[in-house]
Amino acid sequence: MAFLQANIYSNILEMEVSLNVILPQKTEKKIGTASKGNSNDVPVMYLLHGMGGNHSVWERRTSIERYVSDLGIAVIMPSTDLGWYTDTRYDMNYWTFIAEELPMICHELFPQLTTRREKTFAVGLSMGGYGALKLGLSKPEKFGAVASLSGAVNLADRMEDLLSVKSKNYWEGIFGPLEQVQGSINDPMFLLDQLVKSGKNAPNIFLCCGEADPLLYGNKKMAAALQENYVEHTFETGPGQHDWVFWDEWIQRVLAWLPLNR
Template sequence: MARITCDFFSETLMMSTSMTVLLPEKTSNQIGMQNKTGDRSVYPTLFLLHGFSDDHTIWTRRTAIERYVSELGLAVVMPDGDHSFYTDMAYGRNYWTFLTEELPRVARQFFPLSDKREDNFVAGLSMGGYGALKWALHKPDHFAAAASLSGVLDIASHVQSQDKNNPLAEVLYRVFGDQDIRGTEHDLLHLVNQLNQSEFAVPNIYQACGTEDFLYQENLAFKEACTTTKLAVQTTFDPGTHEWGYWDHHIQKVLEWLPLSTTK
């Protein structure tokens, strides 16, 4: 695998930002064959999102993701989402527009990545689990599969909480303002119901959360909300807390679950 730190200017964010990208490497023999035929290979892609306290480098620093994908022929794009909850912030930058529109366009401009739905997947942990499912539920025609590890899946309840001792309270205010977001485009449970009533093909969903995680109950609620819909959700609720040992183990489960074509 090649690991690339890509610094670039985002027109959406109006600032320089970065992404870490893992790309499969070809052997010299494969390169020779490619040049001879004039064929340009493109890779299936996993967009992998970080959590609240981290950045685009964290997956490669705290897990062995590079080793896990090395034999899969899979590219991994890890953007920087700051504290945005991957949302166009009420008092901040437009990270939702950046993530869902600019990032894929820029990444495919820079790197040989497939734009086909069946070749694209999104996953994330905690805040990134919310962002991954929000992206996939909003744009089901873009992804074949989406995964959440210990995701913040009932963001509305956190926003509605008026507990000023909650360290996230100020951040959530900057992201969502003082609006009630239940039943809006930010509410995953609302998006599940909307997608269930649509004619779109739906992405497969993988959901994992530790039974000792403080987000366990809302993960249970998300699973239950999906049981009467057309969404296919594979769930793993097993012993664990909100920490990297759990995520390092379960990202391997996600990679095994992804519907990667063996012909690539």
């Protein structure tokens, strides 16, 4: 594998953005890990961080580079600050950046990346789990599968959880008036409803959450909504909390679940 650290300029955010990238590279090592390489139509996974993290956190807190070494997949890890993958009220358009601009930049810089929906994935933890699900539900024509690890996937129904983390001023800077989040484009439940009504093909969805995680309730509600709407999905729980012990284990399960051989 090749590991790259890049600084790109975002016209949407009007600022430099940091980006870590893992690319397949054919290697034959006598000591260590050999890896597969591919020069075209490479599957790509956008791997999103949570609150308090940045582009480097998956690389530092898990063995993600080792986990994908023989999978032939590219991993894009952008920094999106505390923007919640949303076009914020304070005029920082993190949603437009992540959903529209970043894929264009990555395909320009790394032309070997696939352009096929069925080989394009979004995965994230916590805030990033929310972002990954939002991408899948809003852009089903672009993503064949999405996975949320301990994601805040039902935030409109659990505002008290958010207010226990940061102040109302912060959240309203992101989403606007909190009473208006439910039923808006920032509400995954609303996005699911709109997707079902549109008749578009939904991506495959993977949800997981630790049994001691405060976000378990919201994940159960989202899983129930997916079930009620006959959206193909997997929902699993297991021992664990909202921490890297859980995420390091479950990112390996997500990688095993992804349809990489299509």
